[in-house]
Amino acid sequence: MMSITPDQVRAEIRRFWQIMCGKAPDRLEDLYSPSALVLTGKARKPEEANAALLRRARQISPNSDSSADLGAVEVQIPDPGVAIASYTYKFHQTRPGERGSVEKRHTLYGRATQIFQQDARGALRIVHEHLSAATNPELERRGS
Amino acid sequence: MHMEPITSERVRRAVQDFWDAFTHQAKNRFQELYSPTAVCFAADGRRSEAARLMWVRREREFFGPKSSVGAKLGAVSVQILGPNLASASYGFHFSIIRILPNGSRVEVEVPFGRATQVFECEPDGRMLIIHEHLSSAEPVTAKEIREVSPARA
Numbered sequence: 069m070m071s072i073t074p075d076q077v078r079a080e081i082r083r084f085w086q087i088m089c090g091k092a093p094d095r096l097e098d099l100y101s102p103s104a105l106v107l108t109g110k111a112r113k114p115e116e117a118n119a120a121l122l123r124r125a126r127q128i129s130p131n132s133d134s135s136a137d138l139g140a141v142e143v144q145i146p147d148p149g150v151a152i153a154s155y156t157y158k159f160h161q162t163r164p165g166e167r168g169s170v171e172k173r174h175t176l177y178g179r180a181t182q183i184f185q186q187d188a189r190g191a192l193r194i195v196h197e198h199l200s201a202a203t204n205p206e207l208e209r210r211g212s
Numbered sequence: 213m214h215m216e217p218i219t220s221e222r223v224r225r226a227v228q229d230f231w232d233a234f235t236h237q238a239k240n241r242f243q244e245l246y247s248p249t250a251v252c253f254a255a256d257g258r259r260s261e262a263a264r265l266m267w268v269r270r271e272r273e274f275f276g277p278k279s280s281v282g283a284k285l286g287a288v289s290v291q292i293l294g295p296n297l298a299s300a301s302y303g304f305h306f307s308i309i310r311i312l313p314n315g316s317r318v319e320v321e322v323p324f325g326r327a328t329q330v331f332e333c334e335p336d337g338r339m340l341i342i343h344e345h346l347s348s349a350e351p352v353t354a355k356e357i358r359e360v361s362p363a364r365a
Contacts, residue, residue, distance in 0.1 A: 105289055105301055112324045112349045113303040114289045142251060142260065144343060146332055147294035152343045154251050154260050177258045181328055181345040183299060196291055196299050198328040200347030202258045 069190050071148035077184055078141050080192050081153055084182075088124075088159070089134040096128075097121050101185065101193040108199040117197070132162040149186040156180070170210045177202035218333045220290040223298045226331050226339040231283050231304075237275045243267050247332065247340045255306075255325065255346040263341075273310040278317055282307040283325075296333040301326075303349075309357065317357040324349035 084099055086092035097118070104117035111120070128134075139156035146152065157178040165171035183196040216222070226245070233242040246252075250263035261269075274281055286303035293299060306322035330343040 103291075105291060107301055107326045107328060107345075107347070110349050111326075113286055113326070114301040139259070144251060146330075146342055147297050150293045150297060152251070152330060154253065154343065154345070156259050179253050179257070179260070179345070179347070181253065181343065183293065183330070185293060195293065196301065196328065198301070198326070198345040198347065200253070200326070200345070202256055204351055 069149065069186060072145055072151045072184065072186060072192065074141075074143040074145070074151070076192060077143045077151045077153050080184060080194075081138070081141055081155070081182065084194075085136040085138065085157075088128060088161075089136055090128050090130040090132045091134075096125060099194055100197075101187065101195045104193070104195050104197065106197040106199075108197065117194070127161065127163040129162055129164065134159075134161045134163075136160075151184045151192075153182045153184065154180065165209055172208040172210070174206040174208075175201050176206070215296070215333065215335060216337060218292060218294075218296055218298045218331070218339075220292070220298075222333075222339065223290045223300050223331055224288050227285070227288050227300050227302070227329065229339075230329070230341070231285060234274075235281045235283055237279070237281060239271055239275050242270075242275075245339075245341055246344075247342045250340070250342050250344060252343075253345040253347070255322065255348055256352070273312070274308065276311055278309070279311055280307075280309045293330075297330070299328060299330045301328045303327075317359070318354040319357055320352060320354045322348050322352050 100117045105114040106117050106120045137158045141155040144152040159175040161173045181198040184192045185195045246263040248264050251260045252266045253260050284305040288302040291299045304325040306325045308320050328345040331339045332342045
């Protein structure tokens with residue numbers, strides 16, 4: 069199997085954020101290994117990706133005005149089949165709030181670690197993800 | 213040279229070594245646990261930094277006589293990524309007194325710290341951190357410690 073390249077990793081990361089912004093028809097879970105672990109949001113410890121992805125899928129609104137601006141993506145390839153991506157991001161997410169309201173969350177200092185591994189067919193899958201923010205997201209609420 | 217394969221047990225031991233070095237403020241031992249080119253996200257950093265820069269900052273903030281570091285670890289999940297490569301992820305409770313760049317001392321409690329550390333096993337058997345991401349699940353507030361001047365006789 070060929071070694072992972074930084075360009076392949078960056079392409080997967082672009083795909084991930086397009087899905088997160090509701091701008092791609094792909095399913096988020098297709099990007100992950102079934103055994104992936106994630107640390108994200110307010111979770112206090114690592115959890116299986118399936119549980120976190122179900123929550124995340126509910127927050128994605130297709131055709132919303134969500135947007136993400138990524139900083140430079142640094143890629144470490146310590147093994148031909150494994151890549152570690154680290155980068156910062158700003159994420160402006162429009163998502164359904166309580167009682168039909170709409171929430172807009174602005175994550176201004178997001179930080180991401182995503183570890184990719186080639187599966188048996190050579191496709192990249194996220195096996196570990198840690199998303200966090202250096203400051204609290206800013207929140208706007210609009211009524212229904 | 214026959215290399216011992218990486219195992220969950222070895223990774224958990226390496227995580228324990230890391231926190232032993234950190235909480236005992238063992239500067240040299242702490243630095244030896246990282247590859248100099250490791251990419252590190254500090255819990256409150258807005259961007260990643262190379263390990264060699266992080267050492268200088270942590271030495272100033274955490275390893276002086278007026279600083280202190282305490283930590284309690286949760287269960288460590290290990291993912292074996294290759295024959296010499298594994299990641300560890302876990303929650304931890306972090307209690308520190310750190311020195312800020314302006315010289316003031318602050319006390320910080322991080323009850324819901326989270327860590328991802330990727331370890332690579334070197335040909336000589338040492339386990340080195342090549343990537344680290346620390347964060348907090350909840351907002352963290354720092355409490356300034358007022359220095360009390362000794363009363364005049």
